Amino acid sequence: MGSRSKVFVLSTITALVVVLSGCSGNAPSTAPVTAPPVTAAPVGTAPGTAAPTVTVAPVGTAPGTTAPSTEPLKIGVLAICGGPFATYQLEAFLGAKFALLNLAGGTSAGQGPEDGVLNATIAGRPVQLYWGCSDATPDAAVAQARLLVEQQHVDILLGPESGDEGVAIANYAKTQPGVTFINGTSGAQITTLQVQAPNFFRFGGDGAQWMAGVGTYAYKVLGWKKMSILAEDYSYPYTLAAGVIAEFCSEGGQVTQRTYVPLSTADWSSYVAQIPSDVDGTLLLTGGTNTTNVLAAYKQLGGDPSKKMLGGSSVMDPTSFVTGDSLVGMAGGSPVPQGSTDATWTAWVNAIQNVYPSVPAQSLFTVIYYNGMQAIIEAMTKVNGDLSNNHAAFNQALSSLTPTFPNGKITLDANRNANIPAYVTQFVKDASGNLSFNVLKTVSEVDETFGGLFSATSPAPGRDQPVCQAGTPPPWAANF
Amino acid sequence: MADSDRVEVPPAPEAAAISPHVDSSVVASHRTRRNLGPMIWAALIVFGAGWIAIQVLRNGLGTSGNVPQFIIITLGSVSLAALFFLAAVGLTLIFGLMRVVNMAHGSLYLLGGYCAWALTTKMGVDWWLAALIAMLSVGVLGLVMEQAFLRWNLGQDLRQALITIAISVILADQMLANFGAMPSVLPTPTALAQPFQLGLYNLSYSSFRLFVIGMALAIGLLLWLWIQRTRFGMVIRAGIDDRAMASALGVNVQVVFAIAFFAGSCLAALSGVLGGTMLSLAPGQDVAFLTSSIVVVIIGGMGSLGGAALGAALLAFVETYSGVYLPQNLAPYSMVVTFLLVAAVLAVRPQGLFARAER
Numbered sequence: 001m002g003s004r005s006k007v008f009v010l011s012t013i014t015a016l017v018v019v020l021s022g023c024s025g026n027a028p029s030t031a032p033v034t035a036p037p038v039t040a041a042p043v044g045t046a047p048g049t050a051a052p053t054v055t056v057a058p059v060g061t062a063p064g065t066t067a068p069s070t071e072p073l074k075i076g077v078l079a080i081c082g083g084p085f086a087t088y089q090l091e092a093f094l095g096a097k098f099a100l101l102n103l104a105g106g107t108s109a110g111q112g113p114e115d116g117v118l119n120a121t122i123a124g125r126p127v128q129l130y131w132g133c134s135d136a137t138p139d140a141a142v143a144q145a146r147l148l149v150e151q152q153h154v155d156i157l158l159g160p161e162s163g164d165e166g167v168a169i170a171n172y173a174k175t176q177p178g179v180t181f182i183n184g185t186s187g188a189q190i191t192t193l194q195v196q197a198p199n200f201f202r203f204g205g206d207g208a209q210w211m212a213g214v215g216t217y218a219y220k221v222l223g224w225k226k227m228s229i230l231a232e233d234y235s236y237p238y239t240l241a242a243g244v245i246a247e248f249c250s251e252g253g254q255v256t257q258r259t260y261v262p263l264s265t266a267d268w269s270s271y272v273a274q275i276p277s278d279v280d281g282t283l284l285l286t287g288g289t290n291t292t293n294v295l296a297a298y299k300q301l302g303g304d305p306s307k308k309m310l311g312g313s314s315v316m317d318p319t320s321f322v323t324g325d326s327l328v329g330m331a332g333g334s335p336v337p338q339g340s341t342d343a344t345w346t347a348w349v350n351a352i353q354n355v356y357p358s359v360p361a362q363s364l365f366t367v368i369y370y371n372g373m374q375a376i377i378e379a380m381t382k383v384n385g386d387l388s389n390n391h392a393a394f395n396q397a398l399s400s401l402t403p404t405f406p407n408g409k410i411t412l413d414a415n416r417n418a419n420i421p422a423y424v425t426q427f428v429k430d431a432s433g434n435l436s437f438n439v440l441k442t443v444s445e446v447d448e449t450f451g452g453l454f455s456a457t458s459p460a461p462g463r464d465q466p467v468c469q470a471g472t473p474p475p476w477a478a479n480f
Numbered sequence: 481m482a483d484s485d486r487v488e489v490p491p492a493p494e495a496a497a498i499s500p501h502v503d504s505s506v507v508a509s510h511r512t513r514r515n516l517g518p519m520i521w522a523a524l525i526v527f528g529a530g531w532i533a534i535q536v537l538r539n540g541l542g543t544s545g546n547v548p549q550f551i552i553i554t555l556g557s558v559s560l561a562a563l564f565f566l567a568a569v570g571l572t573l574i575f576g577l578m579r580v581v582n583m584a585h586g587s588l589y590l591l592g593g594y595c596a597w598a599l600t601t602k603m604g605v606d607w608w609l610a611a612l613i614a615m616l617s618v619g620v621l622g623l624v625m626e627q628a629f630l631r632w633n634l635g636q637d638l639r640q641a642l643i644t645i646a647i648s649v650i651l652a653d654q655m656l657a658n659f660g661a662m663p664s665v666l667p668t669p670t671a672l673a674q675p676f677q678l679g680l681y682n683l684s685y686s687s688f689r690l691f692v693i694g695m696a697l698a699i700g701l702l703l704w705l706w707i708q709r710t711r712f713g714m715v716i717r718a719g720i721d722d723r724a725m726a727s728a729l730g731v732n733v734q735v736v737f738a739i740a741f742f743a744g745s746c747l748a749a750l751s752g753v754l755g756g757t758m759l760s761l762a763p764g765q766d767v768a769f770l771t772s773s774i775v776v777v778i779i780g781g782m783g784s785l786g787g788a789a790l791g792a793a794l795l796a797f798v799e800t801y802s803g804v805y806l807p808q809n810l811a812p813y814s815m816v817v818t819f820l821l822v823a824a825v826l827a828v829r830p831q832g833l834f835a836r837a838e839r
Contacts, residue, residue, distance in 0.1 A: 083652070084764035086661030233812055261803065262815045266759055266768055267560050270800045273552040289663040289762040296665065296760070300675065300686040301552065319662050322760075463812070 069385050073125040075376065076148035077369070078141065078159025078169075079184060081113075081133035084288065087319060089113050091365035092161055092184060093131065094356045099373030100127060101355060108355060122377050123385035130154055136161075138168035145169055149179050155387055158372045159184040161365065163207065163236030166191040173197040178390045180398070182372045185365050187313075188235040189242060190460045192417035193448055199391065201398050203375045203410065204335060204368040205420035206448060207236055208243030208461070210313045211333035212422040213443035214283075215247025216477040218310055224280035226254045230271060230294065231285035231312070233260040235461070240285050240312045242461035244333070246453040249468040251477065260463050265290070269297035280308070284332075287314030295323045305330045306427075316425050318360040321435045327427040331440060334425045336407045338362045339437030348406035362437065371405040378403055408444075419447045443476045450474045517828035524824075532805050548681040553804055559689035561796035562696030563758065566751035567769050568776035569703065569788045570744030576720045576783015577740050580630055581637065583644040585748055586770030587651035592618040592749025593756035593765075594659050597666050607669035611753045615746045622745025623738060630741075631734065648766065656763050663762035666753065692754050699747070704785055716740065720783040775818075779825045781832025790833060794821060 079092035093113040100106040104127060106120030113131075120127040130152050132144035141160045148154045157179060160169050166186025173181040174197045181200045183191070187207030192200070218224040227248060231237035237260070245255050256279055261271050268286075272294055275282055286294055291314070295305055303309075306329025311320075316332040337345055339362070349361045352370075359366055379397040386393050402411050408421035422443040430436040449455060451474035459465040532550075539545035571585045592614045599610035625647060633639050668688050675684035707713035718726040719736055727733045755761070755769070775795055780787025795818065802817040825833065 083656070083767075084661070084762055086656055086763060090661075260812065262812070264768065264815070265799075265803070266765075266772075267556065267800070269556040270553040270804050273549050273556065274804055289760050289765070292663045292665055292760045300689075302675070302684065322663055322665055324665075 069387075070124055070126075072128045073122055073380070073385070074128045074130060074152065074154040074156075075373075076130040076132055076145075076152065076154035076157045076159070077184075078132035078134060078144055078148065078157060079161045079369070080136050080165075082135065085136065087360070088161055088365055089133070090359055091363050092159070092369045094352075094359040095366035095369035096158060096373045097129075098352050098355060099370045099377060100129075102351065103374060103377045111356065111358060122380045123383075125380075125385045132157075132159065134160060134162075134165060136165065138164050141165035142168050142172050145172055149176055154179065155391075156180045156182060156376055158182045158369065158376065160186050162186055163188040163239065164234055167195065167235065170195040170197045170200045173200040180391050180395055182376060182398075184372060185368045186236075187239055188461075189239045189448070189454065190235075192415045193454065193456055193458075194460065196415050196456070198416075199395055200416065201375070201395075201412070202417045203371050203403070203405075203412075204364075205410075205418045205422075205446065207239035207313065208246070208450065208454070209418075209420055209446045209448060210335040210364070210422055211240050211243035212247070212446040212450070212474070213424045213441055213476060213480075214310055214331075214333040215244045215249075215253070216251065216473065216480045217331065217424050217441065218244075218281065218283075219248055219251045219253045220477075220480045222281065222310075224248075224253060226256050226279045227281055227283055228257040228259070228275055228279045229255060229283045229285065230259050230275065231261070231283075232263050232287070232290060233463070234263060236314075237285035237312065238461035238463070238465075240333075241283065242454070242466050243450065244283055244310075245468055246450055246466055247474055247477065249466075250453060250471040250473045252470055253468075255468045258463065261290075263290075266293070268293045269300070272297040272301060272303075275303075281310060282308060283310050283312070284315055285312035287312075287317070288319060291315050291320050292323050295320075295326065299326050313364055316427075316437070317363050319363075320427075325429070325435070327435060328429055329427065331424055331426040334364060334423050335420060336362065336364045336367045337421075337423045337439050337442070338425045339428065340423075340439045344404075345406055367405070367407055371403070371407070374405060375401055375403055413447060415448070417448050419445050422446045441480070443479075446474075446476065451476075521824070521828065528801075532801060535805050543681050548683055551678070551680065551683060552685065553800060555685050555689065557796045557800040558793075559692050559758065560800065561793045562693045563751055563755055564772055564776055564796055565696050565789055565792035566692075566699060566747055566754065568773040568780075568792055569700070569785065570747035571773045572777045572780065572782055572784065572788045573716075573740050574744045575777055576781075577716060577723075578630075578634070578737050579637065579723075580634075581641050581644065582744075583641055583770065584625065584648040584651065585744075585773055586766035586768070587648040587655075588618055588622055588745050588748040589752040589755065589769045590655060590761060590766040591621070591651060591752065593666070593752030593761045594655055594664070595749070596753040597664050597756055597761060598659070600667055601664075607667065607757075611750065614753055615749045618749035618752075619742045619746035622748070623742040625745075626738060626741040631737075648770075652763065652766055655766075659761075661763055663760045664756070665760045666757040668757055686758075689758055692758060695754065699750075700785065700789060707785060712736075712739075775822055777832070778822055779833060781835025784832065784834040787832055787834030 077093060077096050079089050081089035090113050097108065097117050100117045100120040101108055104120040104122050106117035109116045109118050116129055117127065130148055132148050134140040134144045145157060148157055160166055161184045163186050166183060166188050167190060169181060170191045177199060179199065183200065183202040183204060185204055187210065189206045189208055192202050192206065218227060229241055231241060249255060257276055259271055259274060261268065268290060284294060298305060305326055309330055311330055311332030313334050316334045316338065320327060352359065352361045375398060379394055379401055382397040383393040399412055399416060402409065410418040410420050412418055423439050424441040426438045426440050428436055428438040453471065453474060536546045536550040541547055567589055571582060574580055574582050595614035595617060596610040599605040599613060600607055629643050629647065630640055672687040672691050674687060676687040676690055677684050707716055715726065715731050715736055718731065719733060723733060772795060776788055776791035779794055780791030798821050799818050802814040806814055
């Protein structure tokens, strides 16, 4: 065989292999999966019905003056995807979709993250979903948002997922008054506390709020007086740390070392070796592979994570289970009541696991994207699908919403950021010997200012901010 | 007056055009310019070492000082260097011998790790056996890859780069589909699970990481013996120096390439198994280790074993020490220091520190 025909044969075989491997697993299932009815549905609409009943008169509009539109409602969902972010993509997209299955009569078109939802309607308007994928950088997030808003003409954008992206998207929102932006899980504080875009809503709270209670838990329950911080170097860990530092220091604790490590570092053992021996414990603010690497190195150096470490919200996540039994006993902060036996919570967890077995249900990314979509559904229902006047009625409805989410009831503050419940959770072993969670403490009604410790003019959380100083502890500290 | 017979011809073209008589001061300045690179290097190393020494010895030599921490950090750097060396040595052989930029090298690293992970956690195979099986099977895969995709287009660098990039994307995606997106860790073999007592300052260190250092030394030595002391190694060296001439002299170049690719892929897989036990395995690690392997090859020079060792050591030490010992306000720029290292090497000696001059 001449070399040219060899090349041709090889290329054909390769092309076939590529096509076959690419095609498998992506075909939507032919039998659409229907969502099982959830008895403890946390919304005022009956699940499974196509046209939810309006229970509250829309604020500011006389009912009946605008004929309800039947035009498609375009919702864009923006998350971080691909490679190392594949789990986050799964959690965000499936969480958002489950809200449409549960509360808008949709049926699932498949198990994959970007498989659509069929037959979902909100206030009589059929829902069209558009997916946006970024990579945790603000540039990519804004580029995707532009694509969805300016080319696909979505009415509502749900996202982004990552801290730095949120700030950029909130600023972009100011330039697009005709679109409503609902935050995904991006947790940087300044996104709402400083940027204050009038059409940007955050129903999940910021990272500092997620860690409410951890500082007091360390000071009063664990008896720590000095703490060090080991974190990844970007805005989300800064905000997580800010919540703990403000609370811990206000009661008299001291933060003696803050180590922020570039995200792409493969080997964390040298940073772990740097943890001072005279601190009572360390606050660990990492995610994904970095958590595993730190805890492995920490164990190798003889440390005990259950006594001398507290975890951030990305540490207190099912993705950390791979580290193994040394986690048992380690506590940390989370916006979702992982391991709670509350009826609403467990019903929701079981319902989503039934429909999407592959998604980690007790992860904050799944829950908070679900919540965002639930808020969209509730507010749209209130205004009967009316998006006229640059979404005036819809945005007003969102601002006054007091939804009950699977993780608790929330209200919005003047910057359209949620006052949320936060939870101090702990790694435990369940009855079958697998790693699971337990709720140690519920902290109710955490506001973004932490009872006055933060304000719109406070320096943004960063490598040196906030400064550790004594002050008035936040209101919930008295409950410990 | 300078004797034109004894004076070196200066490299500056204008001097040669003028006359063979050269002023000794000009000669001296040219010699200084040629030595400038190594002089700057030496100055930087001395400065860096001095700075670190001050930080470490600041609080004295006792247990409450910084010396115990320094020892742990240094052992961490050496074990990381060992891992980088094992990951990069296959690439430097392939690169030096075949001039193929194997962009799928990182994927082979990750695939080796995942294979061993699947064998140990899902099938209960012993770690040592799993490592051997993973190494050999990924080696065979690398060989198949070379025979099918890289043999017929030797010399076409762009084409080979594109083909190997495509293979790396396919492999990465399939690994994501099969092994999931959450990080995985290989269980440490029981023989190495207990920490090793160092005998100094009451310190103990991970036995496995010490084993990785030993492994890198052993494999480095074996490779050196193979390349420097065997006939086949001589053929490899000849191929690295001048492939066309070696072929013209009757060497079966294709067989040499196949064996080199197999060996390189085996080493990539082995480093994946070690990295998966020492650190972790996750999507994205393939790109991370491909990048560090390329950096090691750039620093050390293509085809050079000693270069790979030195490059790996430099990369690991610079990365680790800059993260820890830079002054607080410069700490976020520790990543920049790593790339300054690469830039410095490229500026001073672009072919790599130990590379043989291209003919």
